[in-house]
Amino acid sequence: MDVYFLKTLFQVILIIGAVATTAGTVGTLYFNKRIEEIAPYRQLIQTGVAKIEVLVSSERQINAHFMDGGTALAFAKGGEALLEMSSVDSWGRQIGNSQVRYWANLMLDQTHSSVGKPLNFFQVSEYIQIKFNRMQEETNVISGKIVCTLNSAVRIEIQILPQQIQNGTIFVRDLTGIFAGFPKN
Numbered sequence: 001m002d003v004y005f006l007k008t009l010f011q012v013i014l015i016i017g018a019v020a021t022t023a024g025t026v027g028t029l030y031f032n033k034r035i036e037e038i039a040p041y042r043q044l045i046q047t048g049v050a051k052i053e054v055l056v057s058s059e060r061q062i063n064a065h066f067m068d069g070g071t072a073l074a075f076a077k078g079g080e081a082l083l084e085m086s087s088v089d090s091w092g093r094q095i096g097n098s099q100v101r102y103w104a105n106l107m108l109d110q111t112h113s114s115v116g117k118p119l120n121f122f123q124v125s126e127y128i129q130i131k132f133n134r135m136q137e138e139t140n141v142i143s144g145k146i147v148c149t150l151n152s153a154v155r156i157e158i159q160i161l162p163q164q165i166q167n168g169t170i171f172v173r174d175l176t177g178i179f180a181g182f183p184k185n
Contacts, residue, residue, distance in 0.1 A: 040153040041120040041182050047151055048108030050085050054144035054160060054170065058100040058136060062092045069134030071104035073146065075125040082122040083114045085148075090132055099142060102132050108150075119150055123179040128158065128172040137168040144170070 050073055070088045074081040090104035108115065114122065128146070144160030158178055160170060 040151065041118075043119055043151055043153070044116050045083075045108070045114050045119050045150060046116075048083070048085055048148065050106040050146055050148040051103065052106065052130060052132075052144065052146050053101065053103040054130075054132070054135070055095075055099055055101050055142040056135065056165070057098055057140040057142060058094075059098055060092075060100055060136065061094050062100060063094065064092050064134075066090045066092065066134040069132070071106060071133065072129075072131045073106055073148075074129045075122050076129055077124055077126045082125055084109065084112050090134055092134060102135055104132065119154060120179075120182050123182045125175060126173075127175065130160075130170040130172075131168055132170075133168070135165070135168060137165065139165050141165060141170055146172070 052071060052073060067089045069090050070086055071090045073085045075083040085106035085108050087104045087106045090102060092100055092102045095101050130146075141160060141163045143162065146156075146158040146160065148156045148158070150156075156178055158172055158175075160172055161174070163170065
């Protein structure tokens with residue numbers, strides 16, 4: 001065989017190998033990036049925290065830390081609580097203009113059935129239910145916000161719309177867009 005032919009053949013093989021290696025590297029980088037984007041949603045739930053702030057209409061003159069007045073939050077479907085968080089305390093403060101601001105810092109109970117499930121399982125929630133144990137049972141919500149963080153990686157912000165509180169319970173019924181960043185199951 002001709003030496004120049006073999007030399008050319010090996011150079012072509014070398015170029016094809018280099019192109020294949022480059023394509024493999026680019027593909028690996030692309031797919032690793034995609035996996036990292038969805039990975040937090042595929043992780044099993046281990047921790048969860050939430051901060052709830054609600055502004056209500058009230059003449060009540062308070063500025064208190066309710067150390068025995070907890071708060072509960074549940075993402076639910078039908079009558080089943082898919083994910084629950086709670087606190088043992090809450091706060092309330094009259095801010096003027098006949099408005100009281102309530103807030104609480106909640107945590108996921110480590111014995112709740114949601115612990116150990118994939119984080120994206122609760123995106124089938126139909127509503128969120130909130131109860132401040134020290135809030136007046138019959139009043140009007142002006143506005144509110146929930147900031148929920150799961151596994152220290154996924155943050156969800158939820159607006160609480162104006163509504164009449166009944167039996168001390170606040171609902172968020174429109175969950176449109178809350179789970180927009182979650183990959184489909």
